[in-house]
Each structure stands twice: as C-alpha cells, then as structure tokens.
Amino acid sequence: MATANVLNCESTATIESNGKNIVIDCKIKNLYYGKFRAVRDSHIPVEQGQITAFIGPSGCGKSTALRCLNRMNDLVRGFRFEGHVHFRGKDIYHRNVDPVAVRRYIGMVFQQPNPFAMSIYNNVAFGLRLNRVKDDIPERVENALRGAALWDEVKDKLKNSGLSLSGGQQQRLCIARAIATEPSVLLMDEPCSALDPIATRRIEELMTELKEKYTIAVVTHNLQQAQRVADKTAFMYVDTTEGARTGYLVEYEDTNQLFADPKEEYTKQYIRGEFS
Amino acid sequence: MAITLEGDVPTDSVASPPSSLDVAGDRTFRGMTYMFSWMTIFLVLYILYEIAGKAAPAVKEYGVGFITGTTWDANRGEFGVFPEIWGTLYSAILALMIGGFFGVSIAIFLTQDFLSPKLELVFKNIVELLAAIPSVVYGLWGIYVVIPAIRPTANWIHEHLGWIPFFETSLSGPGMLPAAMVLSIMVLPTISAVSRDAISSVPHKLKEAAFGLGATRWEAIVGVIIPTSATGIFGALVLGFGRALGETMALAMLVGNSNQVSLSLFSPANTLAALLANNFPEAGKQEEGVLMYAALILMAITLLVNLLGTAIMNRASRRLSGVAR
Ligand SMILES: Nc1ncnc2c1ncn2[C@@H]1O[C@H](COP(=O)(O)OP(=O)(O)O)[C@@H](O)[C@H]1O
Numbered sequence: 001m002a003t004a005n006v007l008n009c010e011s012t013a014t015i016e017s018n019g020k021n022i023v024i025d026c027k028i029k030n031l032y033y034g035k036f037r038a039v040r041d042s043h044i045p046v047e048q049g050q051i052t053a054f055i056g057p058s059g060c061g062k063s064t065a066l067r068c069l070n071r072m073n074d075l076v077r078g079f080r081f082e083g084h085v086h087f088r089g090k091d092i093y094h095r096n097v098d099p100v101a102v103r104r105y106i107g108m109v110f111q112q113p114n115p116f117a118m119s120i121y122n123n124v125a126f127g128l129r130l131n132r133v134k135d136d137i138p139e140r141v142e143n144a145l146r147g148a149a150l151w152d153e154v155k156d157k158l159k160n161s162g163l164s165l166s167g168g169q170q171q172r173l174c175i176a177r178a179i180a181t182e183p184s185v186l187l188m189d190e191p192c193s194a195l196d197p198i199a200t201r202r203i204e205e206l207m208t209e210l211k212e213k214y215t216i217a218v219v220t221h222n223l224q225q226a227q228r229v230a231d232k233t234a235f236m237y238v239d240t241t242e243g244a245r246t247g248y249l250v251e252y253e254d255t256n257q258l259f260a261d262p263k264e265e266y267t268k269q270y271i272r273g274e275f276s
Numbered sequence: 277m278a279i280t281l282e283g284d285v286p287t288d289s290v291a292s293p294p295s296s297l298d299v300a301g302d303r304t305f306r307g308m309t310y311m312f313s314w315m316t317i318f319l320v321l322y323i324l325y326e327i328a329g330k331a332a333p334a335v336k337e338y339g340v341g342f343i344t345g346t347t348w349d350a351n352r353g354e355f356g357v358f359p360e361i362w363g364t365l366y367s368a369i370l371a372l373m374i375g376g377f378f379g380v381s382i383a384i385f386l387t388q389d390f391l392s393p394k395l396e397l398v399f400k401n402i403v404e405l406l407a408a409i410p411s412v413v414y415g416l417w418g419i420y421v422v423i424p425a426i427r428p429t430a431n432w433i434h435e436h437l438g439w440i441p442f443f444e445t446s447l448s449g450p451g452m453l454p455a456a457m458v459l460s461i462m463v464l465p466t467i468s469a470v471s472r473d474a475i476s477s478v479p480h481k482l483k484e485a486a487f488g489l490g491a492t493r494w495e496a497i498v499g500v501i502i503p504t505s506a507t508g509i510f511g512a513l514v515l516g517f518g519r520a521l522g523e524t525m526a527l528a529m530l531v532g533n534s535n536q537v538s539l540s541l542f543s544p545a546n547t548l549a550a551l552l553a554n555n556f557p558e559a560g561k562q563e564e565g566v567l568m569y570a571a572l573i574l575m576a577i578t579l580l581v582n583l584l585g586t587a588i589m590n591r592a593s594r595r596l597s598g599v600a601r
C-alpha cells in the first residue's frame with residue numbers, strides 16, 4: 001500500500017526551524033467551499049508536544065483551518081484547497097495520500113460530544129478495531145479511559161451505552177476514543193462549548209496532561225481558555241472587504257506574548273473584547 | 277373558572293389572554309382529533325367483531341384441526357389451511373430476504389453520497405414508483421415475463437441439484453419462486469423508503485466521528501451507520517414482511533393455488549390471501565364461515581408479526597439510548 005506508507009515511515013522528520021519541532025506545518029493559500037472562499041493566506045505551524053490554540057470571532061474559519069489538518073473537509077462537497085499541509089514533512093494533500101490514512105495519525109475531537117450508540121467499551125475499541133489491533137484490547141481501552149480521566153467513573157459499567165453518560169463524560173469518552181489508537185496529533189474543535197464550567201475545567205486539565213504524549217491543536221472561542229491551556233495562539237479574523245467573508249491569520253505568537261503584547265491592531269481590539 | 281390576570285399586568289402591555297374564539301377553536305380541534313382517533317380504533321374493533329362473528333360457527337365446528345389440516349374440499353366439507361399458512365410464511369420470508377437485501381442496499385446507496393444529490397433524487401423516485409404499479413399488473417408481468425424467463429434456469433438447477441430439498445421439483449409454471457420474486461419487488465419500495473429515512477436520520481456528527489477516527493466509507497457504513505439505524509431498518513423489514521403476508525392479487529395469479537407443503541422453490545403452493553381471493557366468489561353459506569376463519573388466522577399472523585416487531589424495536593432503542601439495560 002504505497003499511499004499508506006507515505007505517512008507511515010519511521011522518519012521523525014519534523015521541520016527544524018529556529019530549533020522548534022514542527023509536526024504539522026499548515027500553509028493555506030486559498031480554501032473554498034464551492035465558490036465561497038472561506039480562508040486565505042494563513043500559515044499556522046503546530047509544534048511538537050505543545051498546545052496550539054485557534055481563536056477569533058465566529059465564522060472566521062477556525063474550524064475550517066483545523067479540519068484541514070486531517071482532511072476532514074474532504075467530506076464536504078465542493079471543498080477545494082490551495083496550499084499545503086506538511087505532516088512530519090510530508091504533504092497530506094499530495095494526490096497519492098489517502099485521507100483515511102491521514103485521519104488515523106491525526107485524531108479529532110468534535111464540538112458536540114458524539115459517542116456511538118454502542119457500549120462505552122466498544123466506543124473506545126472502535127478505532128483499535130479499525131486499525132486491526134488484535135492484542136491487549138481490554139488493556140488499551142482501560143489505558144485510553146484512564147488517559148481521558150474517565151476510568152474511575154465508568155469502570156463498573158463498560159457495557160452501558162456511551163449515550164447514557166453526561167455531556168462532560170461523553171466528551172471525555174470521545175477523547176478516550178480518539179487517543180486509544182495513539183495518534184500523533186489530536187485536533188479539538190471547541191471541545192468544551194457544549195459543557196458546563198466544571199466539565200470544562202476537567203477537559204482543560206486533561207488537555208495539559210495529554211500534552212505530555214500528544215501534540216494538540218484546539219479551537220476555542222474562550223480567550224481565558226486559550227490563556228490557560230495554550231502554548232501558542234493563532235488569532236484569525238474575517239476580511240469583509242468587497243462583500244466577501246474570508247478568514248485569515250492575523251497573528252501567531254506565544255500565548256503569553258500574544259495576550260500581553262499583541263502586535264496587530266485587530267488582535268488588540270479582539271482581546272480587549274471590543275468585538276466578537 | 278379561569279382566573280384572569282389582567283388586573284396585575286401593567287396597562288401598557290400588549291400581552292393579552294387568548295380570546296374566547298381562540299379557546300373555542302382550540303377545543304374544537306382537540307375534540308375532532310379525539311373523535312377521529314376513536315373512530316379508527318372503533319372501526320378496527322368493528323371489523324374484527326364482524327369477522328370473528330361470522331367465523332365463530334366454523335371455529336366451533338373445525339377447531340384446531342382447521343389449522344393443522346391439509347385438505348380443502350368443499351364438496352366433502354373438509355377444510356384445513358396448514359398448506360396456506362406454510363405458503364404465506366414461506367413466500368413472505370423469501371420475499372423479505374430478497375427484497376430486504378436489495379431494499380436496504382438501495383437505501384444505503386441513496387444516502388451515503390455515492391451519487392450526486394440530483395441523481396439520488398431520480399433513483400429514489402424510480403424506486404418509489406414501483407409502489408405505484410397495481411398488484412394485478414405485477415401478476416400479469418409475473419405470468420408472462422418472469423415465469424418464462426426463469427423456467428430454463430430453474431429446471432436446469434432441478435436436474436443437476438435436485439437432491440437439495442429447495443430444488444426437488446421442476447418448475448412447470450406458477451410456483452413459489454416466481455411468486456416470491458415478484459413479491460420481493462413489491463415490498464422493495466416500502467423497505468427501501470423506510471430504511472432510507474432511518475439511515476438518513478443518523479446524525480451527521482456520528483458519521484464525522486467515524487471518519488475522524490480514520491474509517492473508510494465502508495467501515496463507517498458497516499460499523500456505525502447501519503448499527504445506529506438498525507432499529508429503523510428492522511422496522512422497515514417488519515413493515516415489508518407485513519405487506520408480503522397480506523399481498524393477494526399477484527400471489528393468487530402466481531403461486532399456483534395448490535395445497536402443498538413443500539420446501540421446493542419450484543413447486544406450486546398457496547397462501548391464505550390467495551385462498552380467500554380464489555374461493556369467495558362461489559362460497560356457499562358454510563364455506564363463508566370457513567373463509568372468515570382463514571381470514572382471522574391471516575389477521576392474527578400479521579398482528580403477531582407487528583406486535584413482535586414493535587416489541588423488539590422498543591427493546592433495541594431503549595438499549596441504544598442507554599435509558600435502561
Ligand atoms: N461545510 C461547509 N460548507 C459551506 N460553507 C461552510 C462550511 N463550513 C463552514 N463554512 C463557512 O466557512 C466559514 C468559516 O466557518 P468555520 O470554519 O466554521 O468558522 P469558525 O469555526 O471560525 O466559527 C463560514 O462563513 C461558514 O459559513
């Protein structure tokens with residue numbers, strides 16, 4: 001399978017620039033949904049072992065940019081991408097690369113908790129079975145649930161439906177499901193927006209723990225959340241000149257730097273809460 | 277009496293209670309819906325009452341022997357519908373297997389972005405058009421097209437594989453296989469339309485979850501989409517099975533109307549519905565009661581299938597939603 005091998009090689013060839021380890025280097029030139037240009041000119045690197053946050057007003061293309069990173073947008077009819085996304089130095093939009101393979105290495109957690117209508121155990125084992133993992137499935141399921149800080153709450157009811165859990169638990173189940181196969185990168189699209197403040201804090205703590213093993217890119221509309229968890233922050237804004245609504249990257253910086261001393265005027269206004 | 281709130285509300289408010297006309301309209305509407313629902317229930321009970329009443333003498337006279345008996349001879353006053361019960365179930369199960377397989381496959385094909393939305397609509401309408409063809413036309417088509425078309429193959433299979441019970445007789449004309457084939461086409465639109473609805477109501481976020489884990493389209497369909505919509509697909513199959521059990525005209529024309537209990541797909545057979553359709557024109561007073569008895573049995577079978585189907589579906593959906601174990 002030549003296509004799969006493109007991503008599956010042993011190389012840890014991350015791009016070394018200024019001593020940083022860049023796992024995903026995303027350069028969007030133009031991104032269209034049909035005739036509509038949703039995002040333009042955004043270069044967002046995702047560094048190894050760090051949390052990169054995407055912030056910006058709604059509709060500016062944060063989700064779209066994030067979903068570029070594992071080719072989820074390919075599911076949208078009319079989606080068109082110009083630019084490149086290098087994963088460990090290889091372009092995942094190369095025509096020989098199978099998007100299915102990309103998603104096995106770059107996992108995703110969605111805005112709405114979306115466990116399958118099956119048992120908790122089978123939810124977590126789902127990805128393992130896709131990857132034809134035969135050994136130690138129970139152990140791997142347990143580890144994933146521990147990793148998602150859910151094990152103690154569900155260890156006595158693994159056979160219950162995933163849908164029987166609360167919203168926050170469901171989201172942690174989805175995280176467990178995503179990390180069970182040990183992907184290299186975890187993409188999270190506003191993972192806390194459907195959750196209450198306590199469940200939100202749990203997920204945030206979890207993200208900082210997961211950082212030890214996984215590289216994370218997260219979309220959030222919550223600036224405090226970005227400040228609490230993210231190492232790097234990318235601020236996107238939407239360009240409404242000439243009747244268009246095209247999102248683009250305004251500023252990408254260390255989180256502390258971006259919030260303490262933003263360089264761009266739009267960033268300053270946004271983090272002061274002057275528009276949303 | 278209603279308590280008025282006007283006194284407590286600031287006078288400049290535009291909020292006002294519903295007028296007496298609104299209330300009367302609402303009451304009338306509710307009354308009418310009540311009436312119509314009760315009328316439906318009453319109608320069903322009334323039909324049952326009439327049939328059971330007409331069947332009562334025959335039930336008394338023939339009892340359980342009617343269900344287990346295998347001869348139907350009006351001249352000798354001997355009546356038994358076991359072959360018809362067998363033929364009804366056998367033809368419906370065969371039709372369900374063929375129609376179910378194709379119906380569910382079509383439903384998947386029409387919902388999982390294999391086609392452009394326009395083509396999907398075209399295909400969907402064509403399949404649903406099958407439901408608009410009258411039963412008798414299916415019967416004619418079966419007699420003049422299907423039977424001649426499958427006869428050579430069927431007889432070849434009989435010659436070479438005749439030791440298998442399913443092929444132990446030759447196909448000389450009407451029989452179980454052509455009947456079941458035509459029946460399967462007749463239940464196809466029901467099965468595909470209902471399972472299509474079930475499959476397309478699988479939330480988009482679940483598909484995203486499957487694809488996000490790196491599932492191929494096939495893996496997403498088999499691993500997530502079908503299991504999630506299994507209850508609805510099962511409901512579609514139950515509906516299709518119910519239709520197949522009760523289908524009359526096409527079967528009366530195609531099944532052969534012969535009282536036999538045989539596993540052979542090529543043997544002529546009979547079904548309860550076909551029996552009723554073929555015998556009521558020249559039924560005497562006694563045979564009328566016997567036919568009503570047979571009708572009662574047919575109704576009992578369809579009722580049982582529907583009840584069982586509903587019970588299984590309820591259990592399954594409760595298990596999936598996680599409300600109870
Ligand atoms: N599947 C889609 N099809 C068409 N347009 C879309 C789709 N998803 C998003 N868009 C459009 O792309 C723009 C960016 O959307 P999105 O990435 O969801 O923004 P954000 O996540 O920052 O709120 C919006 O104008 C939105 O309407």
Ligand SMILES: [Mg+2]
Nearest residue numbers: 062063064219
């Ligand atoms: Mg979004």
